[in-house]
Amino acid sequence: MLLGIDLGTGSAKALLLATDGTAIGEASSSYPVHAPHPGWAESEPRDWWLAVASSVRKAVGNHADRVQAIAFSGQMHGVVLTDESGEPLRSAILWADTRSSATLNTYHSLDAAILERLGNPITAGMAGSTLLWLREHEPTIYAQARWALQPKDWLRLRLTGEVATEPSDASGTLLYDVVSDNWAWDAISALNLRWDWLPKIIPSSAIAGYLTASASEHLGLRVGLRAIAGAADTAAAALGNGLLEPGLVQLTIGTGAQIITPRSQPILDPHGRTHLYRAAVPNGWYTLAAMQNAGLALEWARGILGLSWEQVYTKAFSVPPGCEGLTFLPYLTGERTPHLDPYVRGAWVGLGLHHTQAHLMRSALEGVAFSLRQGFEALEATGFKATQLRLAGGGTVEMPWKQLLSDVLKIPLYTSTVAAVSARGAALLAGIGIGVYADANDASKLAATPTLAATPQSIDSALEEAWIRYQSLYPRLSKKLDYKK
Numbered sequence: 001m002l003l004g005i006d007l008g009t010g011s012a013k014a015l016l017l018a019t020d021g022t023a024i025g026e027a028s029s030s031y032p033v034h035a036p037h038p039g040w041a042e043s044e045p046r047d048w049w050l051a052v053a054s055s056v057r058k059a060v061g062n063h064a065d066r067v068q069a070i071a072f073s074g075q076m077h078g079v080v081l082t083d084e085s086g087e088p089l090r091s092a093i094l095w096a097d098t099r100s101s102a103t104l105n106t107y108h109s110l111d112a113a114i115l116e117r118l119g120n121p122i123t124a125g126m127a128g129s130t131l132l133w134l135r136e137h138e139p140t141i142y143a144q145a146r147w148a149l150q151p152k153d154w155l156r157l158r159l160t161g162e163v164a165t166e167p168s169d170a171s172g173t174l175l176y177d178v179v180s181d182n183w184a185w186d187a188i189s190a191l192n193l194r195w196d197w198l199p200k201i202i203p204s205s206a207i208a209g210y211l212t213a214s215a216s217e218h219l220g221l222r223v224g225l226r227a228i229a230g231a232a233d234t235a236a237a238a239l240g241n242g243l244l245e246p247g248l249v250q251l252t253i254g255t256g257a258q259i260i261t262p263r264s265q266p267i268l269d270p271h272g273r274t275h276l277y278r279a280a281v282p283n284g285w286y287t288l289a290a291m292q293n294a295g296l297a298l299e300w301a302r303g304i305l306g307l308s309w310e311q312v313y314t315k316a317f318s319v320p321p322g323c324e325g326l327t328f329l330p331y332l333t334g335e336r337t338p339h340l341d342p343y344v345r346g347a348w349v350g351l352g353l354h355h356t357q358a359h360l361m362r363s364a365l366e367g368v369a370f371s372l373r374q375g376f377e378a379l380e381a382t383g384f385k386a387t388q389l390r391l392a393g394g395g396t397v398e399m400p401w402k403q404l405l406s407d408v409l410k411i412p413l414y415t416s417t418v419a420a421v422s423a424r425g426a427a428l429l430a431g432i433g434i435g436v437y438a439d440a441n442d443a444s445k446l447a448a449t450p451t452l453a454a455t456p457q458s459i460d461s462a463l464e465e466a467w468i469r470y471q472s473l474y475p476r477l478s479k480k481l482d483y484k485k
Protein backbone atom coordinates (compact mmCIF):
# COMPACT_ATOMS: atom_id res chain seq x y z
CA MET A 1 0.00 0.00 0.00
CA LEU A 2 1.07 3.57 -0.72
CA LEU A 3 0.57 6.62 1.46
CA GLY A 4 0.11 10.14 0.04
CA ILE A 5 0.19 13.17 2.34
CA ASP A 6 -1.03 16.56 1.09
CA LEU A 7 -0.01 19.53 3.23
CA GLY A 8 -2.71 21.97 2.06
CA THR A 9 -3.17 25.57 3.13
CA GLY A 10 -6.10 24.82 5.41
CA SER A 11 -5.64 21.15 6.23
CA ALA A 12 -3.41 18.10 5.90
CA LYS A 13 -4.91 15.22 3.94
CA ALA A 14 -3.69 11.60 4.04
CA LEU A 15 -4.73 8.91 1.57
CA LEU A 16 -3.85 5.24 1.81
CA LEU A 17 -3.98 3.65 -1.62
CA ALA A 18 -3.80 -0.04 -2.50
CA THR A 19 -1.40 -0.55 -5.42
CA ASP A 20 -4.40 -1.41 -7.65
CA GLY A 21 -5.67 2.15 -7.10
CA THR A 22 -8.35 1.41 -4.49
CA ALA A 23 -8.56 4.02 -1.73
CA ILE A 24 -8.26 2.16 1.59
CA GLY A 25 -8.33 5.09 3.99
CA GLU A 26 -8.62 8.85 3.83
CA ALA A 27 -8.55 11.54 6.52
CA SER A 28 -7.86 15.22 7.00
CA SER A 29 -7.03 17.50 9.88
CA SER A 30 -7.20 21.30 9.69
CA TYR A 31 -5.09 24.18 11.04
CA PRO A 32 -5.41 27.94 10.99
CA VAL A 33 -3.92 30.57 8.67
CA HIS A 34 -3.08 33.65 10.75
CA ALA A 35 -3.18 37.26 9.55
CA PRO A 36 -1.42 39.16 12.37
CA HIS A 37 -1.10 42.25 10.14
CA PRO A 38 -3.00 43.39 7.04
CA GLY A 39 -1.74 41.47 4.01
CA TRP A 40 0.03 38.75 6.02
CA ALA A 41 -0.80 35.02 5.86
CA GLU A 42 1.18 32.69 8.12
CA SER A 43 0.81 29.20 9.57
CA GLU A 44 2.66 27.40 12.35
CA PRO A 45 4.68 24.39 11.14
CA ARG A 46 3.99 22.86 14.57
CA ASP A 47 0.25 22.84 13.66
CA TRP A 48 1.10 21.13 10.35
CA TRP A 49 3.17 18.54 12.23
CA LEU A 50 0.33 17.61 14.56
CA ALA A 51 -2.30 17.60 11.80
CA VAL A 52 -0.18 15.34 9.58
CA ALA A 53 0.12 12.75 12.36
CA SER A 54 -3.57 12.89 13.10
CA SER A 55 -4.63 12.45 9.45
CA VAL A 56 -2.03 9.73 8.75
CA ARG A 57 -3.03 7.71 11.79
CA LYS A 58 -6.71 7.91 10.83
CA ALA A 59 -6.15 7.08 7.14
CA VAL A 60 -3.77 4.19 7.83
CA GLY A 61 -5.80 2.60 10.64
CA ASN A 62 -4.48 -0.89 11.33
CA HIS A 63 -2.62 -1.18 7.98
CA ALA A 64 0.64 0.40 9.19
CA ASP A 65 2.68 -2.74 8.49
CA ARG A 66 1.46 -2.85 4.89
CA VAL A 67 2.57 0.69 3.92
CA GLN A 68 5.42 0.30 1.40
CA ALA A 69 6.27 3.97 0.75
CA ILE A 70 5.12 7.49 1.49
CA ALA A 71 5.17 10.62 -0.71
CA PHE A 72 4.20 14.25 -0.32
CA SER A 73 2.19 17.01 -1.94
CA GLY A 74 1.78 20.51 -0.59
CA GLN A 75 0.74 24.13 -0.89
CA MET A 76 3.21 25.99 -3.08
CA HIS A 77 5.35 29.14 -2.98
CA GLY A 78 5.65 29.71 0.80
CA VAL A 79 8.81 29.74 2.87
CA VAL A 80 9.78 27.86 6.02
CA LEU A 81 13.11 29.14 7.42
CA THR A 82 14.79 26.52 9.58
CA ASP A 83 17.97 25.61 11.40
CA GLU A 84 20.16 22.66 10.35
CA SER A 85 17.78 20.09 11.82
CA GLY A 86 14.68 21.61 10.24
CA GLU A 87 13.47 23.37 13.40
CA PRO A 88 11.51 26.45 12.15
CA LEU A 89 12.98 29.84 13.14
CA ARG A 90 9.69 31.69 12.64
CA SER A 91 6.14 31.07 11.39
CA ALA A 92 5.83 29.90 7.79
CA ILE A 93 5.01 32.71 5.35
CA LEU A 94 2.41 31.46 2.84
CA TRP A 95 1.55 32.03 -0.82
CA ALA A 96 -1.45 34.18 0.20
CA ASP A 97 0.87 36.65 1.99
CA THR A 98 1.27 39.95 0.13
CA ARG A 99 3.75 41.69 2.46
CA SER A 100 6.44 41.36 -0.21
CA SER A 101 4.55 43.57 -2.71
CA ALA A 102 7.02 46.43 -2.25
CA THR A 103 9.97 44.16 -3.16
CA LEU A 104 8.63 43.39 -6.64
CA ASN A 105 10.41 46.39 -8.14
CA THR A 106 13.70 44.67 -7.30
CA TYR A 107 12.64 41.77 -9.51
CA HIS A 108 11.46 44.10 -12.27
CA SER A 109 14.91 45.68 -12.39
CA LEU A 110 16.47 42.36 -13.52
CA ASP A 111 17.59 41.87 -17.14
CA ALA A 112 14.70 40.86 -19.42
CA ALA A 113 16.51 37.63 -20.39
CA ILE A 114 16.86 36.56 -16.75
CA LEU A 115 13.23 37.44 -16.00
CA GLU A 116 11.98 35.51 -19.01
CA ARG A 117 13.63 32.28 -17.88
CA LEU A 118 11.79 32.48 -14.53
CA GLY A 119 8.75 31.76 -16.74
CA ASN A 120 6.34 33.46 -14.39
CA PRO A 121 4.69 36.77 -13.62
CA ILE A 122 6.43 38.53 -10.74
CA THR A 123 4.02 38.36 -7.81
CA ALA A 124 4.00 38.66 -4.04
CA GLY A 125 3.88 35.53 -1.87
CA MET A 126 6.47 33.58 -3.91
CA ALA A 127 9.52 32.34 -1.98
CA GLY A 128 11.84 34.73 -3.89
CA SER A 129 9.85 37.88 -3.15
CA THR A 130 9.20 36.80 0.45
CA LEU A 131 12.94 36.20 1.00
CA LEU A 132 13.66 39.74 -0.26
CA TRP A 133 11.21 41.02 2.37
CA LEU A 134 12.84 38.91 5.10
CA ARG A 135 16.30 40.20 4.17
CA GLU A 136 15.10 43.75 4.72
CA HIS A 137 12.81 43.31 7.71
CA GLU A 138 14.16 40.32 9.64
CA PRO A 139 17.91 40.40 8.89
CA THR A 140 18.90 38.30 11.92
CA ILE A 141 16.70 35.36 11.00
CA TYR A 142 17.64 35.84 7.34
CA ALA A 143 21.32 35.46 8.26
CA GLN A 144 20.83 32.65 10.79
CA ALA A 145 18.66 30.30 8.74
CA ARG A 146 20.25 27.14 7.38
CA TRP A 147 17.41 26.18 5.02
CA ALA A 148 14.69 28.06 3.10
CA LEU A 149 12.14 25.37 2.29
CA GLN A 150 8.81 24.81 0.61
CA PRO A 151 6.18 23.52 3.08
CA LYS A 152 6.11 19.85 1.99
CA ASP A 153 9.96 19.81 1.75
CA TRP A 154 10.06 21.00 5.35
CA LEU A 155 7.74 18.18 6.37
CA ARG A 156 9.90 15.59 4.57
CA LEU A 157 13.05 16.94 6.24
CA ARG A 158 11.41 16.55 9.67
CA LEU A 159 10.36 13.01 8.84
CA THR A 160 13.60 11.78 7.24
CA GLY A 161 16.41 14.13 8.29
CA GLU A 162 17.19 14.64 4.56
CA VAL A 163 16.93 17.96 2.70
CA ALA A 164 15.69 18.09 -0.90
CA THR A 165 13.19 19.70 -3.21
CA GLU A 166 11.91 18.68 -6.64
CA PRO A 167 11.15 20.61 -9.85
CA SER A 168 7.40 21.17 -9.43
CA ASP A 169 7.75 23.10 -6.15
CA ALA A 170 11.11 24.69 -7.03
CA SER A 171 9.55 26.14 -10.20
CA GLY A 172 7.01 28.03 -8.06
CA THR A 173 9.60 29.98 -6.08
CA LEU A 174 10.54 32.69 -8.63
CA LEU A 175 14.10 31.41 -8.08
CA TYR A 176 13.96 28.68 -10.75
CA ASP A 177 14.89 28.63 -14.41
CA VAL A 178 11.94 26.79 -15.98
CA VAL A 179 13.77 26.46 -19.29
CA SER A 180 17.08 24.94 -18.10
CA ASP A 181 15.36 23.15 -15.19
CA ASN A 182 17.59 24.27 -12.34
CA TRP A 183 17.84 26.99 -9.74
CA ALA A 184 18.11 30.34 -11.56
CA TRP A 185 21.61 31.09 -10.27
CA ASP A 186 21.88 34.27 -12.36
CA ALA A 187 18.62 35.68 -10.93
CA ILE A 188 19.58 34.68 -7.38
CA SER A 189 22.96 36.34 -7.77
CA ALA A 190 21.52 39.50 -9.40
CA LEU A 191 18.97 39.78 -6.56
CA ASN A 192 21.85 39.30 -4.12
CA LEU A 193 19.85 36.63 -2.31
CA ARG A 194 21.45 33.78 -0.39
CA TRP A 195 21.81 30.60 -2.47
CA ASP A 196 23.35 28.29 0.15
CA TRP A 197 20.00 27.61 1.83
CA LEU A 198 18.32 26.21 -1.29
CA PRO A 199 18.04 22.41 -1.24
CA LYS A 200 19.28 20.08 -3.95
CA ILE A 201 16.70 19.25 -6.63
CA ILE A 202 15.79 15.60 -7.21
CA PRO A 203 13.02 14.10 -9.40
CA SER A 204 9.50 14.08 -7.91
CA SER A 205 9.51 10.27 -7.91
CA ALA A 206 13.00 9.86 -6.38
CA ILE A 207 13.59 8.35 -2.95
CA ALA A 208 14.43 11.38 -0.79
CA GLY A 209 15.08 9.57 2.50
CA TYR A 210 13.79 7.07 5.04
CA LEU A 211 11.49 7.56 8.03
CA THR A 212 13.49 8.21 11.20
CA ALA A 213 12.72 6.53 14.51
CA SER A 214 11.14 9.66 16.01
CA ALA A 215 9.07 10.27 12.87
CA SER A 216 7.94 6.66 12.89
CA GLU A 217 6.73 7.07 16.45
CA HIS A 218 4.95 10.33 15.53
CA LEU A 219 3.10 8.84 12.54
CA GLY A 220 2.69 5.28 13.79
CA LEU A 221 4.53 3.89 10.74
CA ARG A 222 7.59 1.64 10.25
CA VAL A 223 11.11 3.02 10.84
CA GLY A 224 13.03 3.21 7.55
CA LEU A 225 9.91 3.52 5.36
CA ARG A 226 10.90 4.93 1.96
CA ALA A 227 9.96 8.61 1.56
CA ILE A 228 9.54 9.78 -2.05
CA ALA A 229 10.10 13.47 -2.91
CA GLY A 230 6.52 14.21 -4.08
CA ALA A 231 5.21 17.32 -5.83
CA ALA A 232 3.49 20.69 -5.54
CA ASP A 233 -0.24 20.34 -4.85
CA THR A 234 -1.50 21.28 -8.33
CA ALA A 235 1.14 19.10 -10.02
CA ALA A 236 0.27 16.16 -7.78
CA ALA A 237 -3.46 16.70 -8.40
CA ALA A 238 -2.79 16.65 -12.16
CA LEU A 239 -1.17 13.21 -11.82
CA GLY A 240 -3.94 12.04 -9.47
CA ASN A 241 -6.51 13.14 -12.07
CA GLY A 242 -4.60 11.52 -14.96
CA LEU A 243 -3.98 14.95 -16.50
CA LEU A 244 -0.77 14.34 -18.43
CA GLU A 245 -1.81 15.25 -21.99
CA PRO A 246 -1.88 18.83 -23.32
CA GLY A 247 -5.48 19.90 -23.96
CA LEU A 248 -6.94 18.54 -20.70
CA VAL A 249 -7.81 21.13 -18.06
CA GLN A 250 -8.17 20.87 -14.27
CA LEU A 251 -9.93 23.27 -11.90
CA THR A 252 -8.84 22.96 -8.27
CA ILE A 253 -10.75 24.83 -5.60
CA GLY A 254 -9.06 24.73 -2.23
CA THR A 255 -8.09 27.79 -0.22
CA GLY A 256 -7.09 29.38 -3.53
CA ALA A 257 -8.17 28.15 -6.98
CA GLN A 258 -6.05 27.04 -9.89
CA ILE A 259 -6.97 26.20 -13.48
CA ILE A 260 -4.20 24.32 -15.26
CA THR A 261 -3.37 22.60 -18.51
CA PRO A 262 -0.34 20.35 -19.15
CA ARG A 263 2.39 21.34 -21.65
CA SER A 264 5.04 19.20 -23.27
CA GLN A 265 7.25 22.30 -23.80
CA PRO A 266 7.96 25.31 -21.56
CA ILE A 267 5.52 27.62 -23.40
CA LEU A 268 5.43 31.16 -21.98
CA ASP A 269 2.17 33.13 -21.71
CA PRO A 270 2.42 35.90 -24.35
CA HIS A 271 0.23 38.09 -22.09
CA GLY A 272 2.24 37.29 -18.93
CA ARG A 273 -0.86 36.64 -16.78
CA THR A 274 -0.53 32.91 -16.06
CA HIS A 275 2.22 30.82 -14.45
CA LEU A 276 4.43 28.17 -16.02
CA TYR A 277 5.50 25.44 -13.60
CA ARG A 278 7.21 22.07 -13.89
CA ALA A 279 4.90 19.06 -13.66
CA ALA A 280 5.42 16.07 -11.38
CA VAL A 281 6.64 14.04 -14.36
CA PRO A 282 9.93 14.32 -16.30
CA ASN A 283 9.82 16.70 -19.29
CA GLY A 284 6.40 18.02 -18.33
CA TRP A 285 5.22 21.56 -17.59
CA TYR A 286 1.82 23.14 -17.02
CA THR A 287 0.28 26.56 -17.44
CA LEU A 288 -1.62 27.72 -14.36
CA ALA A 289 -4.15 30.50 -13.82
CA ALA A 290 -3.94 31.31 -10.09
CA MET A 291 -6.91 32.87 -8.32
CA GLN A 292 -5.93 33.84 -4.81
CA ASN A 293 -9.33 33.83 -3.08
CA ALA A 294 -11.62 30.84 -3.53
CA GLY A 295 -12.38 28.64 -0.50
CA LEU A 296 -10.60 31.32 1.50
CA ALA A 297 -13.14 33.99 0.49
CA LEU A 298 -16.14 31.66 0.90
CA GLU A 299 -14.91 30.61 4.33
CA TRP A 300 -14.46 34.27 5.27
CA ALA A 301 -17.95 35.25 4.04
CA ARG A 302 -19.56 32.23 5.69
CA GLY A 303 -17.71 33.03 8.94
CA ILE A 304 -18.73 36.66 9.20
CA LEU A 305 -22.31 35.81 8.20
CA GLY A 306 -22.37 33.05 10.83
CA LEU A 307 -23.53 30.29 8.44
CA SER A 308 -22.80 26.57 8.42
CA TRP A 309 -21.92 25.12 4.99
CA GLU A 310 -25.42 23.62 4.86
CA GLN A 311 -26.97 27.04 5.51
CA VAL A 312 -24.66 28.57 2.89
CA TYR A 313 -26.40 26.58 0.19
CA THR A 314 -29.99 26.72 1.46
CA LYS A 315 -29.76 30.49 1.98
CA ALA A 316 -27.71 31.42 -1.08
CA PHE A 317 -29.86 29.52 -3.55
CA SER A 318 -33.07 30.96 -2.12
CA VAL A 319 -32.36 34.34 -3.80
CA PRO A 320 -32.26 34.98 -7.55
CA PRO A 321 -29.14 34.81 -9.75
CA GLY A 322 -27.39 38.17 -9.90
CA CYS A 323 -28.38 38.90 -6.27
CA GLU A 324 -30.67 41.77 -7.26
CA GLY A 325 -27.81 44.11 -7.97
CA LEU A 326 -25.27 43.00 -5.35
CA THR A 327 -21.73 42.08 -6.40
CA PHE A 328 -18.93 40.59 -4.32
CA LEU A 329 -15.29 40.97 -5.32
CA PRO A 330 -13.30 38.27 -3.51
CA TYR A 331 -9.86 39.95 -3.53
CA LEU A 332 -9.17 39.52 0.21
CA THR A 333 -5.50 38.70 -0.43
CA GLY A 334 -5.06 40.67 -3.68
CA GLU A 335 -5.28 38.82 -6.99
CA ARG A 336 -2.90 37.00 -9.32
CA THR A 337 -4.51 35.89 -12.62
CA PRO A 338 -5.51 37.99 -14.47
CA HIS A 339 -4.84 41.25 -12.60
CA LEU A 340 -1.46 40.53 -10.93
CA ASP A 341 -2.38 43.06 -8.28
CA PRO A 342 -1.31 42.31 -4.68
CA TYR A 343 -2.75 45.64 -3.48
CA VAL A 344 -6.39 45.26 -4.55
CA ARG A 345 -8.84 44.23 -1.81
CA GLY A 346 -12.37 42.82 -1.79
CA ALA A 347 -15.75 44.54 -1.68
CA TRP A 348 -19.49 44.11 -1.63
CA VAL A 349 -20.83 46.66 -4.11
CA GLY A 350 -24.43 47.72 -4.76
CA LEU A 351 -25.92 47.09 -1.31
CA GLY A 352 -29.54 48.14 -0.84
CA LEU A 353 -32.15 47.88 1.88
CA HIS A 354 -33.64 44.87 0.10
CA HIS A 355 -30.47 42.81 0.53
CA THR A 356 -30.33 40.03 3.12
CA GLN A 357 -27.75 37.62 4.52
CA ALA A 358 -28.78 35.25 1.70
CA HIS A 359 -27.89 37.84 -0.98
CA LEU A 360 -24.52 38.47 0.70
CA MET A 361 -23.72 34.74 0.64
CA ARG A 362 -24.92 34.11 -2.89
CA SER A 363 -22.95 37.09 -4.17
CA ALA A 364 -19.81 35.64 -2.53
CA LEU A 365 -20.32 32.37 -4.46
CA GLU A 366 -20.99 34.28 -7.68
CA GLY A 367 -17.98 36.56 -7.12
CA VAL A 368 -15.63 33.60 -6.67
CA ALA A 369 -17.13 31.95 -9.77
CA PHE A 370 -16.61 35.16 -11.79
CA SER A 371 -12.99 35.40 -10.63
CA LEU A 372 -12.53 31.83 -11.92
CA ARG A 373 -14.09 32.80 -15.26
CA GLN A 374 -11.58 35.62 -15.63
CA GLY A 375 -8.75 33.20 -14.81
CA PHE A 376 -10.13 30.61 -17.24
CA GLU A 377 -10.32 33.19 -20.02
CA ALA A 378 -6.70 34.19 -19.34
CA LEU A 379 -5.67 30.53 -19.51
CA GLU A 380 -7.47 29.98 -22.82
CA ALA A 381 -5.88 33.17 -24.15
CA THR A 382 -2.52 31.37 -23.98
CA GLY A 383 -3.68 29.48 -27.05
CA PHE A 384 -6.12 26.58 -26.65
CA LYS A 385 -9.82 25.84 -26.21
CA ALA A 386 -11.00 23.60 -23.37
CA THR A 387 -13.97 21.27 -23.79
CA GLN A 388 -14.35 20.17 -20.16
CA LEU A 389 -12.83 20.80 -16.73
CA ARG A 390 -11.75 18.08 -14.28
CA LEU A 391 -12.37 19.13 -10.69
CA ALA A 392 -10.10 18.74 -7.69
CA GLY A 393 -9.93 20.16 -4.16
CA GLY A 394 -12.16 20.29 -1.11
CA GLY A 395 -14.09 23.30 -2.45
CA THR A 396 -15.74 21.39 -5.31
CA VAL A 397 -17.99 18.96 -3.49
CA GLU A 398 -21.46 20.54 -3.34
CA MET A 399 -23.87 20.15 -6.26
CA PRO A 400 -25.52 23.63 -6.42
CA TRP A 401 -22.05 25.20 -6.32
CA LYS A 402 -20.83 22.96 -9.13
CA GLN A 403 -23.90 23.91 -11.20
CA LEU A 404 -23.24 27.61 -10.64
CA LEU A 405 -19.60 27.11 -11.65
CA SER A 406 -20.62 25.26 -14.80
CA ASP A 407 -23.13 28.01 -15.70
CA VAL A 408 -20.60 30.79 -15.12
CA LEU A 409 -17.67 29.02 -16.81
CA LYS A 410 -19.97 27.73 -19.59
CA ILE A 411 -18.33 24.32 -19.68
CA PRO A 412 -19.09 20.77 -18.46
CA LEU A 413 -17.44 19.82 -15.17
CA TYR A 414 -16.20 16.35 -14.29
CA THR A 415 -15.52 15.26 -10.74
CA SER A 416 -13.06 12.58 -9.78
CA THR A 417 -14.06 9.58 -7.75
CA VAL A 418 -11.84 10.66 -4.84
CA ALA A 419 -11.78 14.02 -3.08
CA ALA A 420 -8.12 14.16 -2.08
CA VAL A 421 -6.74 14.18 -5.63
CA SER A 422 -3.41 15.81 -4.63
CA ALA A 423 -2.83 13.13 -1.98
CA ARG A 424 -3.72 10.51 -4.60
CA GLY A 425 -1.13 11.99 -6.97
CA ALA A 426 1.42 11.84 -4.14
CA ALA A 427 0.56 8.17 -3.47
CA LEU A 428 1.04 7.41 -7.18
CA LEU A 429 4.46 9.10 -7.05
CA ALA A 430 5.31 6.84 -4.10
CA GLY A 431 4.42 3.86 -6.29
CA ILE A 432 6.57 5.11 -9.17
CA GLY A 433 9.42 5.78 -6.73
CA ILE A 434 9.56 2.20 -5.46
CA GLY A 435 8.96 0.59 -8.87
CA VAL A 436 5.36 -0.58 -8.37
CA TYR A 437 4.50 1.44 -11.52
CA ALA A 438 6.88 1.74 -14.44
CA ASP A 439 6.34 5.47 -14.91
CA ALA A 440 3.74 8.27 -14.75
CA ASN A 441 1.79 6.93 -17.75
CA ASP A 442 1.56 3.55 -16.08
CA ALA A 443 0.53 5.12 -12.74
CA SER A 444 -2.00 7.44 -14.37
CA LYS A 445 -4.01 4.39 -15.48
CA LEU A 446 -4.98 4.26 -11.79
CA ALA A 447 -5.83 7.97 -11.68
CA ALA A 448 -9.24 8.99 -10.41
CA THR A 449 -12.10 8.19 -12.84
CA PRO A 450 -13.88 11.32 -14.06
CA THR A 451 -17.68 11.41 -13.90
CA LEU A 452 -19.90 14.16 -15.29
CA ALA A 453 -20.96 16.51 -12.49
CA ALA A 454 -22.63 19.46 -14.21
CA THR A 455 -23.28 20.88 -17.66
CA PRO A 456 -24.14 24.52 -18.37
CA GLN A 457 -27.89 25.14 -18.12
CA SER A 458 -29.69 27.99 -19.87
CA ILE A 459 -28.08 31.06 -18.47
CA ASP A 460 -30.19 33.54 -16.54
CA SER A 461 -29.80 37.03 -18.00
CA ALA A 462 -29.41 38.42 -14.46
CA LEU A 463 -26.32 36.23 -14.02
CA GLU A 464 -24.84 37.56 -17.26
CA GLU A 465 -25.55 41.13 -16.13
CA ALA A 466 -23.85 40.35 -12.81
CA TRP A 467 -20.80 39.06 -14.75
CA ILE A 468 -20.62 42.29 -16.76
CA ARG A 469 -20.96 44.31 -13.55
CA TYR A 470 -18.25 42.22 -11.92
CA GLN A 471 -15.78 42.88 -14.72
CA SER A 472 -16.42 46.62 -14.58
CA LEU A 473 -15.64 46.84 -10.86
CA TYR A 474 -12.00 45.73 -10.61
CA PRO A 475 -10.63 48.88 -12.32
CA ARG A 476 -12.55 50.98 -9.80
CA LEU A 477 -11.06 49.10 -6.82
CA SER A 478 -7.54 48.83 -8.17
CA LYS A 479 -4.95 50.90 -6.38
CA LYS A 480 -2.85 50.52 -9.53
CA LEU A 481 -5.38 52.84 -11.18
CA ASP A 482 -5.39 55.22 -8.22
CA TYR A 483 -1.63 55.64 -8.59
CA LYS A 484 -2.13 56.86 -12.15
CA LYS A 485 -4.65 59.55 -11.10
Ligand SMILES: Nc1ncnc2c1ncn2[C@@H]1O[C@H](COP(=O)(O)OP(=O)(O)O)[C@@H](O)[C@H]1O
Pocket residue numbers: 007008009010011012253254255256294295296298299309393394395396397398401
Ligand atom coordinates in the same frame (compact mmCIF):
# COMPACT_ATOMS: atom_id res chain seq x y z
N1 LIG B 1 -19.24 22.77 1.14
C1 LIG B 1 -18.30 23.56 0.63
N2 LIG B 1 -18.56 24.37 -0.44
C2 LIG B 1 -17.61 25.19 -0.95
N3 LIG B 1 -16.38 25.28 -0.45
C3 LIG B 1 -16.08 24.50 0.59
C4 LIG B 1 -17.01 23.60 1.18
N4 LIG B 1 -16.38 22.94 2.20
C5 LIG B 1 -15.13 23.43 2.24
N5 LIG B 1 -14.95 24.37 1.28
C6 LIG B 1 -13.73 25.15 1.01
O1 LIG B 1 -12.72 24.25 0.60
C7 LIG B 1 -11.46 24.70 1.10
C8 LIG B 1 -10.71 23.50 1.56
O2 LIG B 1 -10.35 22.73 0.43
P1 LIG B 1 -8.96 21.96 0.46
O3 LIG B 1 -8.78 21.32 -0.87
O4 LIG B 1 -8.91 21.08 1.66
O5 LIG B 1 -7.98 23.20 0.63
P2 LIG B 1 -6.44 23.30 1.01
O6 LIG B 1 -5.75 22.20 0.22
O7 LIG B 1 -6.09 24.66 0.56
O8 LIG B 1 -6.31 23.11 2.48
C9 LIG B 1 -11.75 25.66 2.25
O9 LIG B 1 -11.14 26.90 2.01
C10 LIG B 1 -13.26 25.78 2.29
O10 LIG B 1 -13.65 27.12 2.30
Ligand SMILES: O=C(CO)[C@@H](O)[C@H](O)COP(=O)(O)O
Pocket residue numbers: 008009010074075076077095172233234252253254255256257258275288290393
Ligand atom coordinates in the same frame (compact mmCIF):
# COMPACT_ATOMS: atom_id res chain seq x y z
O1 LIG C 1 -0.92 29.17 -5.36
C1 LIG C 1 -0.98 28.09 -5.87
C2 LIG C 1 -0.51 27.82 -7.26
O2 LIG C 1 0.16 28.90 -7.84
C3 LIG C 1 -1.57 26.94 -5.15
O3 LIG C 1 -1.28 25.73 -5.71
C4 LIG C 1 -1.24 26.97 -3.69
O4 LIG C 1 -0.36 25.93 -3.42
C5 LIG C 1 -2.49 26.88 -2.88
O5 LIG C 1 -3.11 25.66 -2.90
P1 LIG C 1 -4.38 25.34 -2.00
O6 LIG C 1 -3.89 25.08 -0.62
O7 LIG C 1 -5.31 26.48 -2.11
O8 LIG C 1 -4.95 24.08 -2.62
